[in-house]
Structures are given as structure tokens and as C-alpha cells.
Amino acid sequence: MNTYIRTLKIFTRLLSGLFVLSGFTFSGPEKDISIHVKPVFGKQDLLLDKKTYITANHDTISVSKLRFYISGIKILFRDNSVYTENNSYHLIDAEEEQSLRIKLTQVPQKEIAGLHFNIGVDSLASVSGALDGDLDPVKGMYWAWNSGYINAKLEGKDLTKGIEENEFEFHIGGYLPPYQSIRQVHLTTTKEEITPAEIIVIADVEAWFSYISLKKTNRIVIPGAEAVKMADDYTKMFRLEN
Amino acid sequence: MKTKLKALCIALCAPLLIFCTGFFLSSFSEEPKAEIKFVVPKGWPKPVYDFSKNPVTPEGFALGKKLFFDPLLSKDSSTSCSTCHLQFTNYTHVDHALSHGINGLKGTRNTLSIMNLAWSKTFMWDGGVNNLEVQPLAPITSPVEMDNTLENIVLKLKRSTSYQKKFQKAFGDNTEITGQRVLKALAQFMVSIQTFNSKYDHMMRKEKGAEFTEQEKNGLKLFRQHCESCHKEPLFTNNDYEYNGLEPDQKLKDGGRIKITHNKSDSLKFKVPSLRNIEVSYPYMHDGRFRNLEMMLFHYTNGIAKSEFLSSKLSKPITMDEQDKKDLIAFLKTLTDDRFLHDKRFYYSAD
Incomplete structure (x- = not known):
């Protein structure tokens, strides 16, 4: 009798175990993961102020500020399903270590195909008055005299000899047509891999600078055609780390 | 007989009027902490603010x-x-x-x-x-x-x-x-x-005792003829931008709206301001070039610069004689809202 009960118990445990397992296979397990944005200059980590870099267009520079908004994050899976982060607005600031890690909750553990996000803030948020969190105008990423968010900021010094006005300043924004500067970035992965605990996104300032020649332009601080062009260009600085 | 009746009427009405005025005044002088409530006055459009x-x-x-x-x-x-x-x-x-x-x-x-x-x-x-x-x-x-x-x-x-x-x-x-x-x-x-409590408002709401003088009436007529297309009632602005023919200031070099839109057709355009309480908000225009309402009106009748950017609403010259101008100014002064200008709820308080 006792052995009979014991066998029954083991059997039910096995059954429930199987049930749980099958449950996992149907909906997929979910985990909290993070997107880690890594600012670099070429092959090296980006060092603010301290380091001198030479750009593709032969400018000698140091970088003092790199900030941009990542919004509308989506993770794409190979089964064509999509994870969409709600209320997705993140200010990335090369100077603020904790801003470089974006926590995403309950992300399905499945084979991932890629990552989508916007650089910048959408027009709805741009006309919605005073917002909070990373969108709080206190963050210095909101224009005062011409409303709207600055989608990306890059500042530093042109260290080429003989230049007195040696600061460069790019504040890229604008949400009104025809000068919208929010941009989509689509990054696809070639690896076959289940959602990792950390997705590393490289932001390569050297790649951004390959489109800049400081001798021609060292300042864009208003919405307009120049800002639109630069927004197109800097989308190319992002890639997934393999 | 008639005069007697009139006297009786006055005798009966005067205390009532005094009582009412007293009540009216005291209700204002004793309400620094009165409730703040947003009002959409009758006949006004829906507010834009969320x-x-x-x-x-x-x-x-x-x-x-x-x-x-x-x-x-x-x-x-x-x-x-x-x-x-x-x-x-x-x-x-x-x-x-x-x-x-x-x-x-x-x-x-x-x-x-x-x-x-x-x-x-x-x-x-x-x-x-x-x-x-x-x-x-x-x-x-x-x-x-x-x-x-x-x-x-x-x-x-x-x-x-x-x-x-x-x-x-x-x-x-x-x-x-x-x-x-x-x-x-x-x-x-x-x-x-x-x-929203100027003489003009009392008139529009047909409140008791509110009456325009003949001069103000003529002023309103002139206003609707010459100014209304931009300074739309009841807000006295069309919430738009216009170039009203001011000769550009060579020192300030202010292009106005074009700075925001980068659109050439927005050159020299500025916001159409509301005219409410215009009597007390001198000087006028975006650069404050006119000290008084007479100078402002002189601009519209005699001073409009020729320009491809001039508002189409001003393409036909405005002609007014001196009496008309005085009447129009008399009307503009009915937009003064004393209750608003001296509303104690908005006074500075140290606490």
C-alpha cells in the first residue's frame, strides 16, 4: 500500500514537472535583461576630455559631452514576435555610468533577430509640456526658445593648432516638418542566440565624426537642414557588439 | 404726475442699488483667499491647454x-x-x-x-x-x-x-x-x-447697466471693419502670425517667425497679440516702438511699409478720419478689465 502511494506521489510530481516544462515551452520564460550602451571611439572606450582623437577628416579633437535619447525600444525575435518596451524614453549620457544601462523587464527568452530603437524623442512628447524622468527639462536636453527636445548632443574641442575658437557643439533636434530629426536605428544580429542577459550596443563617435569636418562646420544648434543631415549620419554610429 | 413717478422710482431703487454695489465691492475686498477656478466664459471657444x-x-x-x-x-x-x-x-x-x-x-x-x-x-x-x-x-x-x-x-x-x-x-x-x-x-x-470682465464683456453678455456710448458703438463698428480679421473676438487674436507692415528695425534685425520655421514666407511675421487691456499695456508692437494708441493707429492708416510679406488682410489701405480714430480708441478702452488688474488673489503674498 505504502509503495503504491509513494509511486503515485512520484508520478504526480513528474506530471506536474512536465506540466511546468510544457508551460515554459508554450509561452517562453521571461527575464529581466539590460541594454548596455558603450560609447567608444574606434576600438577604444570613449574617454571624455582626457584623450585626444584624430578623426577620419584629420581633425584633432577631444570630446567633452555625448548625450542622446534612445526611445521606442523593440526586440525582434526570429519567430517574428516583438518585445516592445512601454513608455520607452532613456537619456544616455557618456558621463553618467548608470545611464548607460537600460533595464528591460520580462523579456521573452527566445532566439533574437535584432534590436530597434529611435534616436530622439517623438513629436507627441515634444508638444506635451513639462514631462518627468529622463524627459524632465531639468536634464538640459530641452530647447527653451524653440520648444522640443535636443535628440543628441556632442560637444568638445578642436585641438588643431592655430584655432582660437576651438569648441565644437552639435545639438541636434527638431520635431516639426520638414526638419524632423528623430531617427530609427535597426540593428540585426547574425549570431544564433537566445536573449542574452545583456545586449551591448556600441555607439562609435569615430563613425559619427567620419561625417564631420570641423573646418567646414563646428556648430549646429538649431533645427534645420544641417541638423536633419547630421541625424541621418549619426544613426550609423550604432552597432551590436559581437 | 410723471416726475412724481420717476422720483418714487429713484427713491425705491437707489437704496437697492447702494446695497448691491456695497455687496459687490465687499465681495472683492474680502477675498484674497478666494477660490481659484478656471472659467470658460460663455461663448468662448474650448481652451487649448490640457x-x-x-x-x-x-x-x-x-x-x-x-x-x-x-x-x-x-x-x-x-x-x-x-x-x-x-x-x-x-x-x-x-x-x-x-x-x-x-x-x-x-x-x-x-x-x-x-x-x-x-x-x-x-x-x-x-x-x-x-x-x-x-x-x-x-x-x-x-x-x-x-x-x-x-x-x-x-x-x-x-x-x-x-x-x-x-x-x-x-x-x-x-x-x-x-x-x-x-x-x-x-x-x-x-x-x-x-x-473676461471688461465693459466690452459686460456688453456682450447683455448685463444690466452695461451700455456703450455712441462713440464706443462707432468704435466697435470700425473695429469690426478694420481690425477684427486679425484681432478676433472674444480673445482679440486669431492666434496666428502676421506681418503688419512695420518697417524692420535696422539695429534689431528681427525676422520674427522665420527664425522658428525657416520658411521664407514667415519673414517679418509676429504673433497677433490680444488687445485685451491694451489701454494699460503700452508701448505697442513686438519692439515697443509706439508709445500710445494714437501712434499705433497712425501706423495702420499711414505707416504700412510695402512688402511682399505684408499680411493680405492689410492689402487694402485703411482710411479713418480723426474722429473715427478717437472712436476706435474709445472702444479699445472698453477692453480694460479693472477687476482683473486689481484682483487681490493675484497679489504678492509673503507666505
Whole structure:
């Protein structure tokens, strides 16, 4: 009798175990993961102020500020399903270590195909008055005299000899047509891999600078055609780390 | 017989009138703490401002008012919003063509009035600001106005226990002071600055005793003939931008709206300001070039510059004789709302 009960118990445990397992296979397990944005200059980590870099267009520079908004994050899976982060607005600031890690909750553990996000803030948020969190105008990423968010900021010094006005300043924004500067970035992965605990996104300032020649332009601080062009260009600085 | 009846009438009515006036006056003099309630006057359009995300509360209003009067908002704690926006003069910097701010520095434009802003789609002379809540950022960060940052203001406010309490009262317990809340409180105060009780309003609402003189009546007729297309009733603005033929100032070189849109057709265009309380908000125009209403009218009849950008509404010359001009000015003065200009709820209070 006792052995009979014991066998029954083991059997039910096995059954429930199987049930749980099958449950996992149907909906997929979910985990909290993070997107880690890594600012670099070429092959090296980006060092603010301290380091001198030479750009593709032969400018000698140091970088003092790199900030941009990542919004509308989506993770794409190979089964064509999509994870969409709600209320997705993140200010990335090369100077603020904790801003470089974006926590995403309950992300399905499945084979991932890629990552989508916007650089910048959408027009709805741009006309919605005073917002909070990373969108709080206190963050210095909101224009005062011409409303709207600055989608990306890059500042530093042109260290080429003989230049007195040696600061460069790019504040890229604008949400009104025809000068919208929010941009989509689509990054696809070639690896076959289940959602990792950390997705590393490289932001390569050297790649951004390959489109800049400081001798021609060292300042864009208003919405307009120049800002639109630069927004197109800097989308190319992002890639997934393999 | 008739005179007797008249006398009887007066005898009966006069005490009633005195009683009513007394009641009316006392109701104002004793209400510094009266309730703040946003009103959509009868016949007015729907407000543009989204109250659902920032409902006006007595505590939010009080906090916004305190911030509005506080020079802490400027870099060196010298200049407050109320430095240039004074209630008695329709919340503008009266008698200053170009307003000045921190360190006595001068700006490039005439201070705009703050009133009935819930109906404004855009703010500033060039319409560069798209929401009332973010409007204060412009004067706060302007190097010739307050020369400050919102970040610095939040830091300063956090050091004040009195402000901490006020933010908690306005936005709930355990509230932290944030940039958003500073702006929301200011918006609650600004959106409450409403003027709709001028003689003109009493007339339009057909209130007892409200009557225009013949001169004012003729002025209204002229207004509707010559001015109404831009200064649309009841707000006395069409909320749009127009070039009204002012000869561009060679020193200021202000292109107006084009600065925001980069669109050539917006050259020299500026916001059409409301004319409410115009009597007390001199000087006039975006650069304050006209000291009085007579000079302003002279511009429209004799001074309009020829330009491809001139508003089509001004393509036909305006002709008015001197009497007409006087009548029109008499009408414009019926837009003065004394109750608004002296509403004690908006006075500075130290607490």
C-alpha cells in the first residue's frame, strides 16, 4: 500500500514537472535583461576630455559631452514576435555610468533577430509640456526658445593648432516638418542566440565624426537642414557588439 | 404726475442699488483667499491647454504664484517673472519698449502680456514655444532675462524647507521637487490669469447697466471693419502670425517667425497679440516702438511699409478720419478689465 502511494506521489510530481516544462515551452520564460550602451571611439572606450582623437577628416579633437535619447525600444525575435518596451524614453549620457544601462523587464527568452530603437524623442512628447524622468527639462536636453527636445548632443574641442575658437557643439533636434530629426536605428544580429542577459550596443563617435569636418562646420544648434543631415549620419554610429 | 413717478422710482431703487454695489465691492475686498477656478466664459471657444494632466488646485496655484514672484528663479536672485509681468499693467513691462532683465541687460523684444493663455496654441512673439508649461524655460535661460537653468532652480528650491512643504501640498506627500513640478506649478498660476470682465464683456453678455456710448458703438463698428480679421473676438487674436507692415528695425534685425520655421514666407511675421487691456499695456508692437494708441493707429492708416510679406488682410489701405480714430480708441478702452488688474488673489503674498 505504502509503495503504491509513494509511486503515485512520484508520478504526480513528474506530471506536474512536465506540466511546468510544457508551460515554459508554450509561452517562453521571461527575464529581466539590460541594454548596455558603450560609447567608444574606434576600438577604444570613449574617454571624455582626457584623450585626444584624430578623426577620419584629420581633425584633432577631444570630446567633452555625448548625450542622446534612445526611445521606442523593440526586440525582434526570429519567430517574428516583438518585445516592445512601454513608455520607452532613456537619456544616455557618456558621463553618467548608470545611464548607460537600460533595464528591460520580462523579456521573452527566445532566439533574437535584432534590436530597434529611435534616436530622439517623438513629436507627441515634444508638444506635451513639462514631462518627468529622463524627459524632465531639468536634464538640459530641452530647447527653451524653440520648444522640443535636443535628440543628441556632442560637444568638445578642436585641438588643431592655430584655432582660437576651438569648441565644437552639435545639438541636434527638431520635431516639426520638414526638419524632423528623430531617427530609427535597426540593428540585426547574425549570431544564433537566445536573449542574452545583456545586449551591448556600441555607439562609435569615430563613425559619427567620419561625417564631420570641423573646418567646414563646428556648430549646429538649431533645427534645420544641417541638423536633419547630421541625424541621418549619426544613426550609423550604432552597432551590436559581437 | 410723471416726475412724481420717476422720483418714487429713484427713491425705491437707489437704496437697492447702494446695497448691491456695497455687496459687490465687499465681495472683492474680502477675498484674497478666494477660490481659484478656471472659467470658460460663455461663448468662448474650448481652451487649448490640457487641464487633465495638470488640474489647477488652490495649493498648486499658491505655489505657482510664489515661484512667479520669486527672484530665486534668476541666476543672481535679482529678477523674477513679476519683474517684467506686472498685474496692474496687464502682466507686461509697461513703459519699456524692450524689456530688461538680469544685470540691467536689455532684450530684443517687448514683453508680451500674460492673460487668457489657456487659449494660446503657441507662445512668444515668434511662436517658438509650443506649450504653456515649457514657456518659462525661455526667460529662465535667456542670458538677458534670468540667465539660469531649470536644474539650478531645482537645486536652490530643494534647499528650502518651506518650498519642500509647498511642493508636497501641491503634488502630494513624499513629493520630490523636480523640473516638471516647477513648470506645472507655474502653469497652474499662469493659466489662472484670466480676463473676461471688461465693459466690452459686460456688453456682450447683455448685463444690466452695461451700455456703450455712441462713440464706443462707432468704435466697435470700425473695429469690426478694420481690425477684427486679425484681432478676433472674444480673445482679440486669431492666434496666428502676421506681418503688419512695420518697417524692420535696422539695429534689431528681427525676422520674427522665420527664425522658428525657416520658411521664407514667415519673414517679418509676429504673433497677433490680444488687445485685451491694451489701454494699460503700452508701448505697442513686438519692439515697443509706439508709445500710445494714437501712434499705433497712425501706423495702420499711414505707416504700412510695402512688402511682399505684408499680411493680405492689410492689402487694402485703411482710411479713418480723426474722429473715427478717437472712436476706435474709445472702444479699445472698453477692453480694460479693472477687476482683473486689481484682483487681490493675484497679489504678492509673503507666505
